[in-house]
Amino acid sequence: MTTVIAPLDVDGPAAPPRSNGELVFAAPWESRAFGMAVSLADAGAFTWDAFRDRLVARIAAWEAEHGVGAPGAPDFRYYTCWLDALEDVLVDGGSLSGDDVAARSIELAARPAGHDHRDDEHGHGHGH
Amino acid sequence: MSEAAPADRLSPALRTEALEELLVERELIDPAVMDKFIKTYEQDVGPLNGAKVVARAWTDPEYRAWLLRDGTAAIKDMGFGGPQGEHMVVVEQSDEVHHVVVCTLCSCYPWPVLGLPPSWYKDPAYRAGIVRTPRRVLREMGLEVSEGKDIQVWDSSSEVRYLVLPQRPAGTEDLDAEALAGLVTRDAMVGVAEVAAP
Numbered sequence: 001m002t003t004v005i006a007p008l009d010v011d012g013p014a015a016p017p018r019s020n021g022e023l024v025f026a027a028p029w030e031s032r033a034f035g036m037a038v039s040l041a042d043a044g045a046f047t048w049d050a051f052r053d054r055l056v057a058r059i060a061a062w063e064a065e066h067g068v069g070a071p072g073a074p075d076f077r078y079y080t081c082w083l084d085a086l087e088d089v090l091v092d093g094g095s096l097s098g099d100d101v102a103a104r105s106i107e108l109a110a111r112p113a114g115h116d117h118r119d120d121e122h123g124h125g126h127g128h
Numbered sequence: 129m130s131e132a133a134p135a136d137r138l139s140p141a142l143r144t145e146a147l148e149e150l151l152v153e154r155e156l157i158d159p160a161v162m163d164k165f166i167k168t169y170e171q172d173v174g175p176l177n178g179a180k181v182v183a184r185a186w187t188d189p190e191y192r193a194w195l196l197r198d199g200t201a202a203i204k205d206m207g208f209g210g211p212q213g214e215h216m217v218v219v220e221q222s223d224e225v226h227h228v229v230v231c232t233l234c235s236c237y238p239w240p241v242l243g244l245p246p247s248w249y250k251d252p253a254y255r256a257g258i259v260r261t262p263r264r265v266l267r268e269m270g271l272e273v274s275e276g277k278d279i280q281v282w283d284s285s286s287e288v289r290y291l292v293l294p295q296r297p298a299g300t301e302d303l304d305a306e307a308l309a310g311l312v313t314r315d316a317m318v319g320v321a322e323v324a325a326p
Contacts (some may be wrong), residue, residue, distance in 0.1 A: 031170065032166075034166065036144075036147065042157065043161075045156055052236070069257075076250070080285075086147070090151075095156060098201050100150055101150065102143075102146075104146035105146040108146055109142055
């Protein structure tokens with residue numbers, strides 16, 4: 001890992017990142033999707049540029065489908081594009097086959113109700 | 129959910145969980161390493177890093193010159209480096225030109241000095257609008273740029289990441305670098321705001 005992190009006075013007068021606004025991730029799954037991409041690139045599973053190319057393509061596809069600033073357009077789902085791009089780049093590199101994630105998701109969805117995490121994206125998951 | 133659910137109807141939370149399971153089983157990721165990256169960008173790396181760079185540039189003319197000449201090295205000298213900070217270019221606001229940064233194609237952003245980008249930076253409306261009608265978009269964001277001033281939009285869509293060096297506000301001559309850093313906001317370092325006097 002090459003990240004260089006300087007020690008920060010997290011409780012100081014300008015404590016970041018929160019002092020400038022918003023939560024970094026809107027839902028727990030977004031942070032996991034972020035962490036996977038950064039870890040995989042750091043470990044050399046793919047280059048960041050390869051991931052970025054896929055992200056650009058997914059964002060462009062979203063914009064082509066929904067329009068930019070069009071009346072009634074749905075909110076932009078950045079981390080959904082991110083997750084799609086992550087799957088794409090892993091399939092490109094042979095780490096996944098195209099339907100691995102869907103197949104495993106369906107298995108997970110079939111768990112008893114108390115283990116179902118599907119509500120996580122709304123930030124009010126229950127029964128964990 | 130039935131087993132016949134089409135793959136594109138699966139929630140992203142479920143797909144993320146499935147993907148993480150598969151990657152752990154295949155030993156492609158270590159959850160502990162993932163957790164460390166997430167914590168770093170959730171809690172540790174944020175705009176205060178950039179604010180410290182700006183405050184040093186405001187108080188140290190030699191550092192300012194170095195920062196504008198070789199942003200990557202000057203920022204590394206403050207201890208800030210890593211992913212998305214490998215090729216930093218610093219642009220300085222002036223009375224003649226207002227600089228503002230975008231990534232038109234996705235979300236490229238200088239993580240080591242600003243943390244992860246805010247949602248408006250990633251939004252299609254900002255990414256398209258700031259190029260087409262920068263003065264209007266900046267006005268909508270609360271920044272009035274006078275008609276006599278040029279606006280220079282920097283697109284981060286190559287490997288380069290930009291940091292804006294804002295103008296030091298008047299009336300701050302007596303403040304030291306630490307106090308000055310407290311005035312510098314993320315938005316000012318992207319170029320969608322100015323630094324206000326205390």
